[in-house]
Amino acid sequence: MKHNFGAGPCILPKEVFEQASQAVIDFNGTGLSILEISHRSKEFEEVVVETEQLVRELLNVPSGYSILFLQGGASQQFAMVPMNLLPADGKAAYLDTGVWATKAAKEAKRVGQVEIVASSSDQNYNYIPKLYTIPTDAAYFHYTSNNTIYGTEVFDRPATQVPVVVDMSSDILSRNINIADYDLIYAGAQKNMGPAGVTLVIIKDELFGKSGRTNPMIFDYEAHAKAGSMYNTPPVFSIYVSMLNLRWLKAKGGIDVIEQENIIKARTLYDEIDRNPFFRGTAAVEDRSRMNVTFVMENAELEAEFLALAKERNLIGIKGHRSVGGFRASIYNALTISSINALVDTMREFEERKK
Structure with a gap:
């Protein structure tokens, strides 16, 4: 998948x-x-x-x-x-x-x-x-x-x-x-x-x-x-x-339901970014988007290695825009929580490999 x-x-x-x-x-x-x-x-x-x-x-x-x-x-x-x-x-x-x-x-x-x-x-x-x-x-x-x-x-x-x-x-x-x-x-x-x-x-x-x-x-x-x-x-x-x-x-269920799903998806990913010592969010915390999550690695030299692992885990499109670098996860309405969990699991796997 x-x-x-x-x-x-x-x-x-x-x-x-x-x-x-x-x-x-x-x-x-x-x-x-x-x-x-x-x-x-x-x-x-x-x-x-x-x-x-x-x-x-x-x-x-x-x-x-x-x-x-x-x-x-x-x-x-x-x-x-x-x-x-x-x-x-x-x-x-x-x-x-x-x-x-x-x-x-x-x-x-x-x-x-x-x-x-x-x-x-x-x-x-x-x-x-x-x-x-x-x-x-x-x-x-x-x-x-x-x-x-x-x-x-x-x-x-x-x-x-x-x-x-x-x-x-x-x-x-x-x-x-x-x-x-x-x-x-x-x-x-x-x-x-x-x-x-x-x-x-x-x-x-x-x-x-x-x-x-x-x-x-x-x-x-x-x-x-x-x-x-x-x-x-x-x-x-x-x-x-x-x-x-x-x-x-x-x-x-309309906007009420999808908004709650989007809040959960964004919170799940931002929580991992904030917890994982290898990653750091780029946007001001109070202005973080629910749709486009931008983050980088504390050690930029490891970014290519993480992208390679993400590709192995079938995570597509997470390379950040050239203006920001790092990574960008766009988590629009149709993206499921299972995809968010797959990204979080990959970030944790990378952390374990590099400890």
């Missing part, structure tokens, strides 16, 4: 893979593959409707919000957010907590004025800044809730009266959030929701046309909302597999 700790695209439940593979051959008895059915067909329209309903139910999305299934990943949202929310004479506020937050701010600067309210770059993004002021005249405040490379996560919405935009690509559907606290949430699906190719956007309807700009229609949130995410050909397969995965999550 392979234990997949890769940062993305994500691990998905076995039953989702099985159902999706069957649909590639024959989708719902139509005699057609999910890869070839028309996106305008009744069968696929039902998929979009159910996927939206599942998102609304699982996240308790209130009325007054539109749910969109777009393409281009979070990187396209880096541009769409300011194009739709930032007036020509306005400014946006950004919190810099890592590579993706930096890229989001850089893209927004192409559109208009941006103020970086705080940054943790001084310590290689290993913590979340706490003391900063969000300007009250900002068109919106943007932050990244989970930083996959550095293993930090923002669990509480920063206090502000300006519209809040958050990139939740790597922790959406992993824990309870109050959607009403946010004005726009976007998330690439490929961590916890489904395969790469579709991006979830949850947007408060009153934000439509907020920037006053005349954007190309393909980059206009309202155009996509009016078209029911069918303004252009949608990523059919990615939406379908996301629907299957959302069904799986609902059947498990």
